[in-house]
Structure formats: structure tokens, C-alpha cells
Amino acid sequence: MTTIKTVAVLGATGNLGPALVQALHDANFTVTAITRANSSNPTPSTFPSDVTVKSVDYTSPEALRAAFTGQDAVVSAVATPALGIQIAAIDAAVAAGVKRFIPSEYGVDTRQAVGTTVGNILAKKIEVVEYLQEVVKKGTAPGFSWTGLSTGLFLDWGFDFNGLGVIDLKEKKATIIDSGNEKFYTSTLSHIGRSVAGILLHPDETANKYLATASHNFSQNELLAVVEELTGTKFAVIHEKSEDLTRVGLEKLAAGEPIAFIYFLRTWNGTDGIGHGLTEEESDNALVGVPYEDTKAEVQRWLERAGAGVSTVNKRESYE
């Protein structure tokens, strides 16, 4: 039976990282936050005081190995442009005797994205999971295993960032793709943190698996109905066709504009007949011991943040 007690988190200072650190700490793991030697990101004020922060030169295999020595698990939440550094981190984790590596996924289920435009944009994520599978298959790293985790869109972060691409609270309008009835799954940052902790609390059941968990699963129309109910306001609706979004996305992709990804993400979640919803029964939530949550309560929290004057565009634009 595998036991995990010590966990190093890469990319702990980002959008998701602090929620991972918090949830792992709450689950009584001993947490070390690893930050790049040249990082200009401050240590988040929310870090519990007994979390160790280590500055590491990611270009040095020896430095990475030394940083991982004594760690049972490495959880990566590195930024999208930095996904490639995980190959060196995996090699260092194996060399240091780490038992579990969780790569920076936390979004679209990249297993379903292979061969699609979304998959092409997320090619590094797919490559990293394939590398992990290869390391285990080779059999040269006894005791080493991995778990991938798809969580759908970041929910609370996405609300604050752009109303999840659906709701404009300020202008009281909604942008609905196709019929608006297709369900898609999302997770709050704290839910993702608890799912990751749940993986490490169930290391044998989750070894060498790609999982999908969520805190919510709803359609654009269902989200709009909740917002209208809680605000007591009828929102104007702008209808968009998924094929138009795809056309513009392809143009932006050809022009090398990173925003192209948002177009494909919106069609991934909103196109009629695509089916990227995830019910609680279909999900791996039970495996990691974290249930789905109430949509109305989460929307209410968002409205309170927005009403309290919190900017709705106060997040760094990393969006996958």
C-alpha cells in the first residue's frame, strides 16, 4: 500500500497553485511550494505559515532532484507556456524516488482532445501524459506512478475573469452558443485542490489513471436562468453559432493569436451535440471523495464578489 505524506507543488504562486497548497495543507500533507529561481511572483499571503517555500533552478536536473528528495508526490500547476519543463521535472522526480507525479492539466480532458484543434493547442499536455505513461511502461522506475486530472473550466476564477464567457453582469447580457442546452463541466479552484488532495489520499486507486472531476455540470441556459433568478433581472441574449466561432478561431490561430484558444474552448463547451458535460455519476468524484456542489450558491458568491466591487477582469490571462 502506497502512503503519501510529503508533497511538493510546482507553480504554487499562480492562479490555481494557492488553492492546491491550501487543500493539501488542510488534508494534513506536509507541503513544499517550489518556485523558479528567477520568479518575480511573490509568495501568496494565503500560504499557511508552515508551508516551506523553495526557490529552485529548473534548468538544473541536480537542483530539481535535490528539491524533490524526500517528497512522496510532486503536483505541478505550472503555467501553460511552461508545460515543457515538466519533462525534466518528471525525470528528476523519478531520480529522487517520488511516488506520484500529477501533471499540470486541470481543464479540458486531453484524452478526448487528441486529434482535435483543441488537442493541437494543448499538445504539450498530451505529450507530458504520454511521457508519464512511457516512464511507467518501461518499468525502470519502480514505485513511480502518475495521475492526470481534468476539471473542466475554472468556475469561480472564470466567473471573475469573463463571466465564464457566457454572462456579462455589468451589461446584463448573455452570449449563448447554439441552443445553449449543451452541458459542460466546471470546477472551483478549491474543489480542484480538494480533488488533488483526494487523489493523494487514495494513491493506489488513482495510480496511473487519467481522471475527470468537477464541482458543477450545467448548460449555458441553466446558468443564465440562475443568474436571472438571483439578480431578479432579465438579461438580453446574444446568440452565436459554433461554426462562426470556429471560423474566427481558425483565422486567429493562423494569425498566431493566443486568444484563438478561447474560441475553441467556447465551442468545446457550447456546441450542440458535442457532449462535454460530465454528470457526477460519470465523474471520478466518488473515487477522490469530493462531491458535486450547488450551482445557485456558487453563483450567489460570484454576485457578492462582483457587487462588492471586485473587478471581473482581475485575473492574469492564462486561460488554459
Ligand SMILES: NC(=O)c1ccc[n+]([C@@H]2O[C@H](COP(=O)([O-])OP(=O)(O)OC[C@H]3O[C@@H](n4cnc5c(N)ncnc54)[C@H](OP(=O)(O)O)[C@@H]3O)[C@@H](O)[C@H]2O)c1
Ligand atoms: N480550466 C481552466 O479554466 C483553466 C484556466 C487557467 C489555467 N488552467 C490550467 O491550469 C494550470 C495552471 O494554470 P495557472 O493559470 O494557475 O498558471 P499561471 O498562474 O499562469 O502560472 C502558474 C505558475 O507557473 C510558474 N511559471 C510561470 N512561468 C514558468 C516557466 N517558464 N517555467 C516554470 N514555471 C513557470 C509560476 O510560478 P513561480 O513564479 O512561482 O515559479 C506561476 O505562478 C495550467 O495547466 C493551465 O493550462 C486551466
